[in-house]
Amino acid sequence: MGIDVIIPVYKPDKKFDKLFAALLMQSVKPDRIILMNTEAEGFSCADMQRRLNRLTAKQKIYRKKKIDVLLVPVKKEEFDHGGTRRRAVELSGAEYFIMMTQDAVPADDYLIERLLLAVQEEGCALAYARQVAPLNSTVLEQYTRMFNYPSVGLIKTKKDLPRLGIKTYFCSDVCAAYRRSAYHAVGGFVERTIFNEDAIIASRLIDAGYSISYVAEAKVYHSHNYTLREQFKRNFDLGVSHAQFRDIFGSVPAEGEGLRLVKDTFSYLVGQKHYLDVLDLVFQSGAKFLGYQLGKRYRLMPHRFLLSCSCNALYFKKEEIRAIEQEQGRRELKNADRK
Numbered sequence: 001m002g003i004d005v006i007i008p009v010y011k012p013d014k015k016f017d018k019l020f021a022a023l024l025m026q027s028v029k030p031d032r033i034i035l036m037n038t039e040a041e042g043f044s045c046a047d048m049q050r051r052l053n054r055l056t057a058k059q060k061i062y063r064k065k066k067i068d069v070l071l072v073p074v075k076k077e078e079f080d081h082g083g084t085r086r087r088a089v090e091l092s093g094a095e096y097f098i099m100m101t102q103d104a105v106p107a108d109d110y111l112i113e114r115l116l117l118a119v120q121e122e123g124c125a126l127a128y129a130r131q132v133a134p135l136n137s138t139v140l141e142q143y144t145r146m147f148n149y150p151s152v153g154l155i156k157t158k159k160d161l162p163r164l165g166i167k168t169y170f171c172s173d174v175c176a177a178y179r180r181s182a183y184h185a186v187g188g189f190v191e192r193t194i195f196n197e198d199a200i201i202a203s204r205l206i207d208a209g210y211s212i213s214y215v216a217e218a219k220v221y222h223s224h225n226y227t228l229r230e231q232f233k234r235n236f237d238l239g240v241s242h243a244q245f246r247d248i249f250g251s252v253p254a255e256g257e258g259l260r261l262v263k264d265t266f267s268y269l270v271g272q273k274h275y276l277d278v279l280d281l282v283f284q285s286g287a288k289f290l291g292y293q294l295g296k297r298y299r300l301m302p303h304r305f306l307l308s309c310s311c312n313a314l315y316f317k318k319e320e321i322r323a324i325e326q327e328q329g330r331r332e333l334k335n336a337d338r339k
Contacts, residue, residue, distance in 0.1 A: 002094035003116060003177075005030040007102055008074075008084055009048070010038040015103040020055050022106040024067065028113040030098070032068040036088050038079050045071045077314050082197040085173070086189040095180050096120075099173040099198075100220075107132060107219035114218035115177035124155075125182030125210035126202060129175035133223035139277050140284060141223045143268050147261055153216040158206050166252040171212055173198040175220045182210050194315045195234075196241035203248045231284055232291035233311040239295020240310070258288065 005023060009016065023033060037048055048071055070091065074084055089097060096119060098112065111129065118127035133145040148170070160168050176198060186204040189197050202212055226234065242249040262285050269277050291309070298306055307313040 002031050003028070003096040003098065003112065004032045004034060004092040004094040005098045005100060005112075006034045006036070006085065006088040006092065007100045008036040008038070008079070008088070009043075009102045010076075010079075011040050011043050012102045015105055017051075017055055018105045019100070019102065020052065022109075022111075024056070025109050026106070026112045027109050028116060029067055030112065031094060032070060032092065034070045034072065034088050034091055036072050036074050036084050038074045038076050040076065045073050080192055080315070081195055081312075082190040082193040082200070085197060086191060089180075089183065089188060096177055097180065098175065098177045101174045101222070104129075104131070104174045104220040104222040107221055111175070111218050111220065112177075114215055115175075118213040118215045118218070119177045119179050121211075121213065123209075123211050124213050125179050125205045125208075126171060127177045127213040127215050127218075128171040128198075129218040129220050130214070130216045131172065131174060131222045132219050134221050137223040138225050138280075139269070139272075139274050140265065140280060141225055143265050144261065145223060147264060149214075149216070151216055154214040156206065156212045156214070158209065161206075161252070166249065166254050166257055168206055168212075169199045169203040169248070169252065171198050171202045171214075174222050175218070182208075193244070194240050194310070194312050195237040196245075200241075200245055200248060226284075228283055228287045230311075231287040233309060235288040235291035236295040236298075236309045237311050239292040240298045241295075242292075243296045243298060254292070258285075258292075 007019075020033075023030060035048065037043070037045055039045065052069060052071075072088070072091065078084075085099060096116060098115060115127050115129060118124060130149040130151075131145050132149070133142040137145075156164065156168050158168075182205060183201070186201065186208050188201070190200055193200060205212060224230075238254075242254065262281070265281055266278065269275070269281060294301070294309060298309075301309070303316070307316060310316065
């Protein structure tokens with residue numbers, strides 16, 4: 001059968017060490033861990049190998065079943081949310097593979113086992129885990145995780161689109177297991193995307209007739225305490241992604257789901273008497289909304305301003321900027337002709 005774990009890494013912190021150690025202790029162990037290492041000073045593949053050697057030396061159980069670890073160097077300017085993951089899958093020969101991020105720490109030893117059981121169900125192509133915010137996370141972050149990752153599992157199919165809308169395509173490569181045959185049937189991860197590679201492939205799997213399973217029993221600790229600037233940039237990139245893939249997201253707008261999150265969070269904060277956090281919710285929601293709306297209109301923006309708004313400025317290569325400027329030029333000519 002075979003199952004591999006794929007993790008893009010960039011300057012990983014101690015959460016990665018906990019993640020790696022937890023993978024070695026799983027009830028169902030991966031055959032291979034593929035690390036797509038975006039190299040930086042102090043984080044070359046040689047540096048990472050020494051770090052992994054230290055981690056594995058502490059795990060006696062690792063010696064009972066040798067888990068192959070493949071370190072693949074990635075240049076920072078060549079990293080892409082879709083393309084880098086696509087390359088990693090090509091290096092894997094397993095029938096099932098789990099995509100993870102470097103800061104997602106398994107909550108117990110049964111994460112892989114539970115995801116594997118779900119994705120092996122007939123018709124299932126993708127199974128994703130529940131994300132739980134650690135206790136040191138902000139109240140807003142904890143509620144957002146509960147909103148997006150409830151305690152009850154769910155199986156989603158094409159029939160759920162009228163009821164769930166964009167939520168039908170919701171999943172996360174923070175921790176998600178894929179069936180290789182289904183992955184290839186829909187063409188795999190897109191070669192190039194600024195963000196949202198998981199929702200893009202999820203939409204294609206749903207449209208192809210597969211099901212997606214949300215496995216609430218499979219848990220990872222994962223959260224981000226973003227600043228307002230970081231929230232703005234993250235949602236700007238989300239807007240860019242939705243603009244670039246209008247064929248997918250145009251018919252299932254995200255604004256309604258975002259508004260529902262704000263309303264539910266407000267009610268929760270007031271109910272728990274976290275009144276000071278209501279102000280934080282207002283600012284955070286404003287940053288998200290503004291970033292998302294600007295991102296959807298990124299082709300209208302001067303490229304210097306565009307680069308300052310994105311988390312992934314390197315994504316906008318010269319060819320992309322040139323295409324945006326040409327489109328802006330054509331629009332200006334049309335407006336001039338009308339006048």
